[in-house]
Amino acid sequence: MNITRRQMLILLPAAAVAWESVLAGTPESSPNYKMTEHWWSMLIDISKCIGCGNCVRACQAENDVPDGFFRTWVERYHVTDWHLENPEVISPDGGKKGFPSVAADDNGKYFFVPKLCNQCADSPCTQVCPVGATFISPDGVVLVDQKYCLGCAYCVQACPYGCRYIHPQKKVADKCTLCYHRITKGLTTACCEACPTGARQLADLKNPKDPIHEFLRTHDVQILKPQMATGAKVFYNDLDGSVR
Amino acid sequence: MSVFKDSGHLFRLAALYAVGTLTFLGIRAFFVPRSFGQYGHYRGAAIAEIAAHPVHYAGxxxxxxxxxxxxxxxxxxxxxxxxxxxxxxxxxxxxxxxxxxxxxxxxxxxxxxxxxxxxxxxxxxxxxxxxxxxxxxxxxxxxxxxxxxxxxxxxx
Known part of the structure; x- marks a missing residue:
């Protein structure tokens, strides 16, 4: 085959473009999903949580979370009139097997607080990473690039909410991904799917039709540790002041 | 060459520096993943990799x-x-x-x-x-x- 100088000059840029696309890696797995159209968050209604532990089990099944580590967990608070600042908090095995029954306490109250990564918009965990292995995605989910992570655990220390851990086998940072593999396919998170009372709701702050906007306007909603200015995006309804 | 007597060693140094810089840039281009910096200071392809995890709860x-x-x-x-x-x-x-x-x-x-x-x-x-x-x-x-x-x- 003879190639003229003209043909060669046409072919070279075409080959360069093709090689670029080979180097760029696999294309996005959800072709109809546009990252710029979403800003994910979660709404947790304390008054609806019954402490069944369904979310913890669902998270472990969906994300292969090793035993003894948690991407989400449930805490049971016991606050008495005399110890408003020092609540008694238990979370046996993250609440995975539920909680022991308690009799009514005339001097105090019990309630459950489900916890997970707050998907902070200005997260300390992403700021301390020395190699750029953890980041907030354009749609507002804090993720870990486990191929890039060194396992130095700076981010584990930096998270004010204790939501990260070093995976015991992979030796890299691991955390809640807000079920990124599900929400990009139009599904809700595993914990929301398994929650029997609707205490957890996935919400998209960029979607004007999402019921969260109405909810935030009409309810007394808080985030955890607002004084840290992390830009947390997990909103708690009916949250007691003793929760830290 | 009258002002800078024996200036040859400066050129040799400059050449060495240029070779070093080019070597660094070459190695860097080889080791930094293609999609690094696509959206920010991280590997952009990681997002698609995480999105490709298998689903266990059908919905x-x-x-x-x-x-x-x-x-x-x-x-x-x-x-x-x-x-x-x-x-x-x-x-x-x-x-x-x-x-x-x-x-x-x-x-x-x-x-x-x-x-x-x-x-x-x-x-x-x-x-x-x-x-x-x-x-x-x-x-x-x-x-x-x-x-x-x-x-x-x-x-x-």
Whole structure:
């Protein structure tokens, strides 16, 4: 085959473009999903949580979370009139097997607080990473690039909410991904799917039709540790002041 | 060359510096992943990799495409808002291949997980002290789990 100088000059840029696309890696797995159209968050209604532990089990099944580590967990608070600042908090095995029954306490109250990564918009965990292995995605989910992570655990220390851990086998940072593999396919998170009372709701702050906007306007909603200015995006309804 | 006598060593140094810089840039281009910096100071391809993880919970929409009868039974009852996999567990494999049978459920464990009496649960939530309530009988003797009010939804 003879190639003229003209043909060669046409072919070279075409080959360069093709090689670029080979180097760029696999294309996005959800072709109809546009990252710029979403800003994910979660709404947790304390008054609806019954402490069944369904979310913890669902998270472990969906994300292969090793035993003894948690991407989400449930805490049971016991606050008495005399110890408003020092609540008694238990979370046996993250609440995975539920909680022991308690009799009514005339001097105090019990309630459950489900916890997970707050998907902070200005997260300390992403700021301390020395190699750029953890980041907030354009749609507002804090993720870990486990191929890039060194396992130095700076981010584990930096998270004010204790939501990260070093995976015991992979030796890299691991955390809640807000079920990124599900929400990009139009599904809700595993914990929301398994929650029997609707205490957890996935919400998209960029979607004007999402019921969260109405909810935030009409309810007394808080985030955890607002004084840290992390830009947390997990909103708690009916949250007691003793929760830290 | 009269001002800078013996300036040859400066050129040699400059050449060495240029070679060093080029070597660094070459090695850097080789080791830094292509998609690094695509969206920010991280590997952009990682997002698609995380999005490609396998799904274990099929989602209630998948269940309802086949099990419309159960959906109909649930609709009027107290469990209308409880998703299938909240009790049945992760069943994406069953949704992909219906010949894979889901495990049989044990109501003795399942019902009390939510409905065992505890002062920690919200006040309005239906709760029973299981031992006194049923005298040891299994829950489904009186309650059909998909529509739990007694006499509703085909309870025995």
């Amino acid at each position: 209630h929409q998948a269940c309802e495409t086949c099990h419309a009868d159960v959906q109909e039974m649930k609709r009027s009852g107290m469990h209308a808002q409880v998703n299938c996999e909240a009790c049945h567990g992760p069943l994406a494999k069953h949704a992909d291949d219906p010949s894979i049978q889901p495990a049989k459920l044990d109501t003795a464990v399942l019902c009390v997980r939510c409905h065992a009496a505890s002062a920690a649960r919200p006040k309005g939530f239906p709760q029973v002290a299981a031992v006194d309530h049923s005298n040891g009988l299994p829950c489904e003797t009186c309650h059909q789990p998909h529509n739990p009010a007694i006499g509703a939804g085909g309870a025995k």
